Amino acid sequence: MDPHRLQQVLVNLLLNARDATTVGGAIRLSGAVExxxxxLAVKDSGIGLSEEVRAHLFDPFYTTKATGRGLGLAICQRIVEDADGRIEVISTPGLGSEFRVWLRNEGRGARSEVRGEG
Known part of the structure; x- marks a missing residue:
């Protein structure tokens, strides 16, 4: 995946987490190979999302913010899916949200072909 596109996804998810989290709250960025x-995950202790909001979260021009265009998550989803990955959200109102980005591990299973004569 293009590192600049990955950066765009993570920055957007972190900014959204910041906007959803009150003073004294927590935001955690984590990653793992599975x-x-x-x-990659961005988890916040913010306000969380209702089922209705989650249903439209990745729709272009959908927003719950007073300002903004509602394009950030739609763009994130497009970038991740174009890289053959997926993005998901787990959220509970009042307890926060976790956005998970799944990308192919391009370093795993790399093989070199060896040919011999015999």
Missing amino acids: GEWVR
């Missing part, structure tokens, strides 16, 4: 996948 088999053929790399999982």
Whole structure:
């Protein structure tokens, strides 16, 4: 995946987490390799999301903010899916949200072909 596109996704998720979290709250960025996948996660202790909001979260021009265009998460989803990955959200109103980005582990399973004569 293009590092600049990955940066765009992470910055957007971190800014959204910041906007959802009150003073004294927490935001955590984590990552792990899980088999053929790399999982990156942004978790906040913010306000959380209702089922109705989650249903439209990745729709272009959908926003719950007073300002903004509602394009950030739609763009994130497009970038991740264009890289053959996926993005998901786990959220509980009042307890915060976790956005997970799953990308193919391009370093796993790399093989070199060896040919010999015999």
